[in-house]
Amino acid sequence: MRTIDNPRPAGGSLLTDPRARAWLFQILAVITVVAFGWYLFHNTQTNLAHRGITSGFGFLENAAGFGISQHLIDYSESDTYGRVFWVGLLNTLLVSVIGIFLATVMGFILGVGRLSSNWLIRQLATLYIEIFRNIPPLLLIFFVYFAVISPLPGPRNSLSLWDAVFVNNRGVQMPAPSAADGFWSFWLALLVALVAVVLLNRWARARRHATGQMFPVFWTSLGLFLAIPWLMTFIAGVPFTWEVPELQRFNIRGGWVVIPELVSIVVALSVYTAAFIGETVRSGIQSVSYGQTEAAASLGLRPGQVLRLVIVPQALRVIVPPLTSQYLNLAKNSSLAAAIGYPDMVSLFAGTVLNQTGQAIETMAITMSVYLAISISISLLMNWYNKRIALIER
Amino acid sequence: MIRVKSTLAALGAASLLGISGLAQAGATLDAVQKKGFVQCGISDGLPGFSYADAKGQYLGIDVDVCRAVAAAVFGDASKVKYSPLTAKERFTALQSGEVDMLSRNTTWTSSRDAAMGLNFTGVTYYDGQGFLVNKELGVKSAKELDGATVCIQAGTTTELNLSDYFRANNLKYTPITYDTSDESAKSLESGRCDVLTSDQSQLYAQRIKLAKPDDYVVLPEVISKEPLGPAVRQGDEEWFDIVRWTLFAMLNAEELGITSANVEEKAKSTKNPDVARLLGVEGEYGKDLKLPKDWAVQIVKQVGNYGEIFDRNVGAGSELKIERGLNALWNNGGVQYAPPVR
Numbered sequence: 001m002r003t004i005d006n007p008r009p010a011g012g013s014l015l016t017d018p019r020a021r022a023w024l025f026q027i028l029a030v031i032t033v034v035a036f037g038w039y040l041f042h043n044t045q046t047n048l049a050h051r052g053i054t055s056g057f058g059f060l061e062n063a064a065g066f067g068i069s070q071h072l073i074d075y076s077e078s079d080t081y082g083r084v085f086w087v088g089l090l091n092t093l094l095v096s097v098i099g100i101f102l103a104t105v106m107g108f109i110l111g112v113g114r115l116s117s118n119w120l121i122r123q124l125a126t127l128y129i130e131i132f133r134n135i136p137p138l139l140l141i142f143f144v145y146f147a148v149i150s151p152l153p154g155p156r157n158s159l160s161l162w163d164a165v166f167v168n169n170r171g172v173q174m175p176a177p178s179a180a181d182g183f184w185s186f187w188l189a190l191l192v193a194l195v196a197v198v199l200l201n202r203w204a205r206a207r208r209h210a211t212g213q214m215f216p217v218f219w220t221s222l223g224l225f226l227a228i229p230w231l232m233t234f235i236a237g238v239p240f241t242w243e244v245p246e247l248q249r250f251n252i253r254g255g256w257v258v259i260p261e262l263v264s265i266v267v268a269l270s271v272y273t274a275a276f277i278g279e280t281v282r283s284g285i286q287s288v289s290y291g292q293t294e295a296a297a298s299l300g301l302r303p304g305q306v307l308r309l310v311i312v313p314q315a316l317r318v319i320v321p322p323l324t325s326q327y328l329n330l331a332k333n334s335s336l337a338a339a340i341g342y343p344d345m346v347s348l349f350a351g352t353v354l355n356q357t358g359q360a361i362e363t364m365a366i367t368m369s370v371y372l373a374i375s376i377s378i379s380l381l382m383n384w385y386n387k388r389i390a391l392i393e394r
Numbered sequence: 395m396i397r398v399k400s401t402l403a404a405l406g407a408a409s410l411l412g413i414s415g416l417a418q419a420g421a422t423l424d425a426v427q428k429k430g431f432v433q434c435g436i437s438d439g440l441p442g443f444s445y446a447d448a449k450g451q452y453l454g455i456d457v458d459v460c461r462a463v464a465a466a467v468f469g470d471a472s473k474v475k476y477s478p479l480t481a482k483e484r485f486t487a488l489q490s491g492e493v494d495m496l497s498r499n500t501t502w503t504s505s506r507d508a509a510m511g512l513n514f515t516g517v518t519y520y521d522g523q524g525f526l527v528n529k530e531l532g533v534k535s536a537k538e539l540d541g542a543t544v545c546i547q548a549g550t551t552t553e554l555n556l557s558d559y560f561r562a563n564n565l566k567y568t569p570i571t572y573d574t575s576d577e578s579a580k581s582l583e584s585g586r587c588d589v590l591t592s593d594q595s596q597l598y599a600q601r602i603k604l605a606k607p608d609d610y611v612v613l614p615e616v617i618s619k620e621p622l623g624p625a626v627r628q629g630d631e632e633w634f635d636i637v638r639w640t641l642f643a644m645l646n647a648e649e650l651g652i653t654s655a656n657v658e659e660k661a662k663s664t665k666n667p668d669v670a671r672l673l674g675v676e677g678e679y680g681k682d683l684k685l686p687k688d689w690a691v692q693i694v695k696q697v698g699n700y701g702e703i704f705d706r707n708v709g710a711g712s713e714l715k716i717e718r719g720l721n722a723l724w725n726n727g728g729v730q731y732a733p734p735v736r
Contacts, residue, residue: 052628053489053511066553067560067569077557150584169585170543250531250542250588251568260586261570341572341581347548351482352571355549358510360486 044361059357060085066352068343070259081353088348089370095262095334095344096374099269100327106274107326111281112307125278133275138336140268145340149260155252164244170251172258177240182232186239189232196228197221214305261342265334273330277323284319285311316389324382328375335371345370422494422626422633423467423684431473434460435493438478438574441599442708442716443499443519452476455707456497459518459624462640462697463495466689471696480573482549485510488627495637497624499593501551506625515638517623519708520720520729522616523555524594526601529611531588536615540565545578545587547571555618556591575600582610593620598714636683643690645732646672647699649723654702657694672735679735690735700730 014020048055060082067077072090075083113125132140150169153159158168166173204215233239245255288311296310297303338347345367354363426432436444436456444454461471477493488496489511499521500506502514527533536559546553548571560567570587572578579600582590590600594616601607624641626634647653650669652660661673670676674687683689697703704721705711722728 048511050629051489051511052508054509065557067557067567069568069570077561146580146584150586154585248541250539253541338573341548341570341577343571347571351573352548352553355482355485356554358485358489358506360489 070343085349088345091343092334092345095265096331098266099330102270103273103277107277108281110278114282129275129278132271137272137333140272141264144268145264166252171260173245173252174256175242175244176256180241181237182239185232185236186229189229193225193228196224261340265337265342269330269333273326276326280319280322284315287318288314320386327378331374420632422630426494431475432464433475433493435477435479435487435496435498437498438480442714458697458703459497462693465692465696466640466685469692481547495624495626499622502621502623511628512625513628513634514623514625516641517621519622521593521595521620521622523552523618524597524616525613526590526597526610529609536613542589543568543587544589544591545570545581546591547575547578548573552592559617602713642732643693644700647694648701652694654695654698657691661691
């Protein structure tokens with residue numbers, strides 16, 4: 001029996017068979033791509049060896065021997081380049097995470113402000129967006145660093161808050177907590193508060209669905225979060241003692257320090273990205289038909305509730321996909337931190353380590369894969385969230 | 395089908411290009427002669443070593459080394475094109491062939507010489523790392539710097555020496571790392587850091603660029619050996635020899651009393667065999683190096699001997715007024731010494 005998908009005429013060669021030919025070309029294409037890739041790799045290897053340039057990833061085991069101004073994990077000069085990698089990665093993630101959080105909050109406020117019925121708020125939000133959307137982020141970073149933070153007084157003339165928090169051109173120094181008697185019971189109390197809040201929320205939602213009555217969930221939760229740990233300190237003692245920063249010969253030492261480079265990059269990037277998120281949020285809200293607002297109002301919801309319960313959940317479906325690209329932009333723009341000496345991935349690893357070891361190809365490959373990994377993680381996370389909030393048609 | 399063909403053609407072309415990219419002895423001189431100039435990597439603005447004056451012309455010791463190589467190869471010191479490079483960019487620029495030589499106050503170390511595919515051709519300036527601080531702090535010695543914030547340039551040996559020195563003396567510090575020396579100087583001025591550390595010659599150079607140079611003082615400690623010199627790619631001995639002997643010619647010229655003013659006259663009338671050999675009157679020493687006969691004459695006439703270059707750029711005849719010190723000739727109390735031409 002002849003089938004339609006095998007139209008090979010009897011006695012025809014394999015070359016005239018379209019299916020065989022298709023396979024042949026596929027295989028040839030794969031071979032070419034693999035061969036080209038192998039050729040590039042081999043060529044690089046040969047040339048590096050020929051020019052006496054060390055290659056391979058062995059350098060990651062070597063001692064780095066230089067200091068780093070900000071490290072979230074323990075680091076000293078005798079640690080390895082591999083450790084420097086993690087320090088740089090965490091510093092990059094720190095900027096991205098704080099930046100994304102701040103940009104989102106500011107962006108939502110701006111987006112809602114753009115549509116406010118108050119003329120002044122509307123104009124201010126528009127002005128903000130039009131200004132910051134149109135300035136290159138690198139200039140914003142320089143502006144914050146050189147024009148806002150540099151002119152602050154030096155450590156000896158710091159602006160201080162109750163002699164505990166100091167602001168100067170070396171950053172913000174604040175007391176750091178260290179564990180005391182009530183440390184564990186404090187965390188226990190927080191856990192209890194958390195469970196209580198979750199239960200309260202469930203109960204309130206169930207009651208709302210059943211009876212339509214609203215319960216002030218937010219304020220009660222906040223109260224619980226503050227009251228339970230606070231009461232616990234009377235029983236078990238204070239959870240923390242505070243290490244207060246003190247002025248020494250050169251610097252204010254002790255406590256936590258937020259370095260000005262971090263402040264500059266986070267402020268500049270969130271201010272910049274917030275302008276874009278603001279527009280995204282505005283378009284998202286406008287995509288929800290005005291009839292929804294009127295319908296919600298006619299059901300007796302207050303304006304805040306209309307926004308929170310009716311408009312935003314529907315607008316999110318339009319907002320989330322472009323929001324993802326803004327998050328990706330922010331994460332990638334964080335590499336501009338290198339310009340002001342913030343020890344991020346680019347400045348530390350693709351900068352200092354590259355230069356000290358001279359292994360450009362390896363360090364650049366590692367750095368690029370890190371940004372790729374960060375970006376893909378953000379995308380996956382946002383896609384998952386997008387799916388979760390997508391309209392479920394019944 | 396047409397698309398497949400053109401892709402294959404592109405691949406073929408790419409592989410040919412890749413093969414011709416291999417380095418080999420003699421390739422650099424041939425390429426330099428063919429394009430008609432020396433592409434020289436210099437620093438991104440450092441008075442005395444390499445910086446652009448008001449007319450946009452590059453000046454400095456490092457620049458003069460590039461000009462001397464051009465004078466030796468072409469008999470014309472102006473046949474140089476400059477690539478200002480940051481400390482971070484410099485090695486990659488040389489490795490990838492973007493520049494023919496690096497003359498950029500770069501410290502000669504074993505790992506750079508052996509693992510990075512570079513060869514250092516000599517030492518143009520014997521330097522050491524020091525500290526520049528604001529007088530207001532009342533610091534007299536580097537040992538008092540416990541707890542200080544220190545500005546450094548990224549990717550330098552200074553970054554490593556700094557940490558060695560503070561660890562050895564059990565002192566704490568916070569490093570702030572910038573890409574360019576200008577940025578670190580600006581941060582010292584704004585008070586972001588207490589101390590600027592770099593090679594001493596650089597500190598003097600950066601000090602005169604500050605708004606109030608007199609408010610700042612260079613501490614007495616020198617914490618490292620920093621022999622600064624030109625570097626070329628490994629694997630091209632011919633080019634290596636040319637760059638190396640250009641510097642030696644300038645040192646020998648100073649030792650033999652040959653200056654830019656008297657070089658032509660000496661070349662005509664000398665009775666001294668050392669001078670005659672260096673200036674190409676006797677023997678074929680230029681030809682050995684694949685250079686013209688009068689290579690050393692051109693270097694000294696157009697650029698000067700080592701002493702002249704030093705004085706003009708960083709010494710008594712310049713704003714920096716740095717003493718010869720280690721950089722005096724060996725018979726004058728220093729360590730600058732060149733093998734003989736013969």
